[in-house]
Amino acid sequence: MMRPTLEFWYDFSSTYSYLAAQRIESLAEEAGVGVVFRPFLLGPIFATQGLTAAPFEQFPLKGQYMWRDLEREAATLGLPFCRPVPFPQSSVLAARIALVGLEPGWTPAFTRAVFTAQFGRGRNIGESSVLADILAGMDLDSEAVIAGAQGDANKLRLRRMVEEAQARGIFGAPAFVAEDRELFWGNDRLERALDWVTGQARRSELPV
Amino acid sequence: MMRPTLEFWYDFSSTYSYLAAQRIESLAEEAGVGVVFRPFLLGPIFATQGLTAAPFEQFPLKGQYMWRDLEREAATLGLPFCRPVPFPQSSVLAARIALVGLEPGWTPAFTRAVFTAQFGRGRNIGESSVLADILAGMDLDSEAVIAGAQGDANKLRLRRMVEEAQARGIFGAPAFVAEDRELFWGNDRLERALDWVTGQARRSELPV
Numbered sequence: 448m449m450r451p452t453l454e455f456w457y458d459f460s461s462t463y464s465y466l467a468a469q470r471i472e473s474l475a476e477e478a479g480v481g482v483v484f485r486p487f488l489l490g491p492i493f494a495t496q497g498l499t500a501a502p503f504e505q506f507p508l509k510g511q512y513m514w515r516d517l518e519r520e521a522a523t524l525g526l527p528f529c530r531p532v533p534f535p536q537s538s539v540l541a542a543r544i545a546l547v548g549l550e551p552g553w554t555p556a557f558t559r560a561v562f563t564a565q566f567g568r569g570r571n572i573g574e575s576s577v578l579a580d581i582l583a584g585m586d587l588d589s590e591a592v593i594a595g596a597q598g599d600a601n602k603l604r605l606r607r608m609v610e611e612a613q614a615r616g617i618f619g620a621p622a623f624v625a626e627d628r629e630l631f632w633g634n635d636r637l638e639r640a641l642d643w644v645t646g647q648a649r650r651s652e653l654p655v
Numbered sequence: 656m657m658r659p660t661l662e663f664w665y666d667f668s669s670t671y672s673y674l675a676a677q678r679i680e681s682l683a684e685e686a687g688v689g690v691v692f693r694p695f696l697l698g699p700i701f702a703t704q705g706l707t708a709a710p711f712e713q714f715p716l717k718g719q720y721m722w723r724d725l726e727r728e729a730a731t732l733g734l735p736f737c738r739p740v741p742f743p744q745s746s747v748l749a750a751r752i753a754l755v756g757l758e759p760g761w762t763p764a765f766t767r768a769v770f771t772a773q774f775g776r777g778r779n780i781g782e783s784s785v786l787a788d789i790l791a792g793m794d795l796d797s798e799a800v801i802a803g804a805q806g807d808a809n810k811l812r813l814r815r816m817v818e819e820a821q822a823r824g825i826f827g828a829p830a831f832v833a834e835d836r837e838l839f840w841g842n843d844r845l846e847r848a849l850d851w852v853t854g855q856a857r858r859s860e861l862p863v
Contacts, residue, residue, distance in 0.1 A: 496714050498714075508824055509826050522858075630723070633843075
């Protein structure tokens with residue numbers, strides 16, 4: 448039997464994607480599930496819905512709550528937390544770099560490092576020097592990687608990824624997609640998504 | 656030592672409040688926590704944020720996802736689920752009636768019954784006959800209760816409840832408030848809110 452997989456869709460500027468990125472690999476490993484990393488951009492998707500900013504930016508009460516909730520959740524999970532300034536940060540270059548790492552296999556480590564830099568240490572991942580430091584710390588040739596990430600073919604690849612996210616009905620991050628069609632939204636649904644792909648969910652009670 | 660309590664803020668038209676209402680009493684009992692029922696209305700709070708509809712109504716993708724997620728969550732919890740038509744329904748009369756039941760103590764049972772009628776059986780709780788049936792099923796004098804609920808004093812009481820919700824920074828439902836100040840939003844945070852009031856949460860790592 449083939450090992451089941453779960454797609455992990457994330458935007459590097461998404462706060463709850465930070466929590467999911469730090470949890471998903473160990474939880475998936477325990478469940479015997481492979482994780483398919485899918486870095487994308489939420490901005491173009493918000494735009495098609497007529498949103499010019501994330502919901503928590505548009506509604507101050509929701510935004511204020513989100514930071515407190517993140518702080519509490521990070522403490523519960525034992526993760527460092529530091530509210531980044533500025534926020535939100537540009538996640539385009541980080542997403543492009545993450546795509547370059549898919550074939551050589553360093554995307555998971557890069558993803559964790561970028562999220563920790565931003566939400567654990569308050570660094571600005573919109574600055575290419577911050578991303579170059581992370582790549583160098585992973586023993587990669589940061590200059591070459593960034594040049595490849597900024598190439599036209601890779602830029603197009605990220606646009607295709609956004610289109611694929613839209614085709615899957617993704618409207619927020621993190622999102623998890625099982626079997627190309629079953630969508631789960633938010634860090635709080637990671638366990639449910641894993642249960643779904645391993646057959647632990649009560650699907651029999653649901654309409655197809 | 657006094658038994659700790661948790662405030663449960665809910666709007667009868669809120670989908671995830673249905674799930675919370677069916678879970679909160681048994682979970683709180685296990686944790687040794689008392690539940691303070693706080694029926695309120697989300698509409699006036701959305702209005703002060705410039706929203707004319709709930710977020711899931713404004714964004715079709717989010718709305719479509721919400722119904723699928725609810726269906727899955729209800730199956731996981733073993734709760735009946737039936738998408739109500741029309742939706743959203745008017746929750747004003749149900750909220751007024753729930754307030755009347757606070758002193759005599761039947762609000763928890765009434766709350767569960769109203770949510771089950773709407774989201775478990777697809778009935779329209781905006782119709783007073785549906786609510787009258789529920790009250791009668793609880794051996795209450797439905798005519799007298801509804802008359803009291805529609806009295807000026809009780810209408811004012813509901814407006815005060817909405818003001819109190821706003822003062823607590825509530826922007827969605829269900830919401831849980833611990834110790835008059837710590838806010839938790841969403842059915843997914845019920846366990847965290849209970850951990851908070853029983854002192855199981857890692858508060859020491861959080862700024863006050």
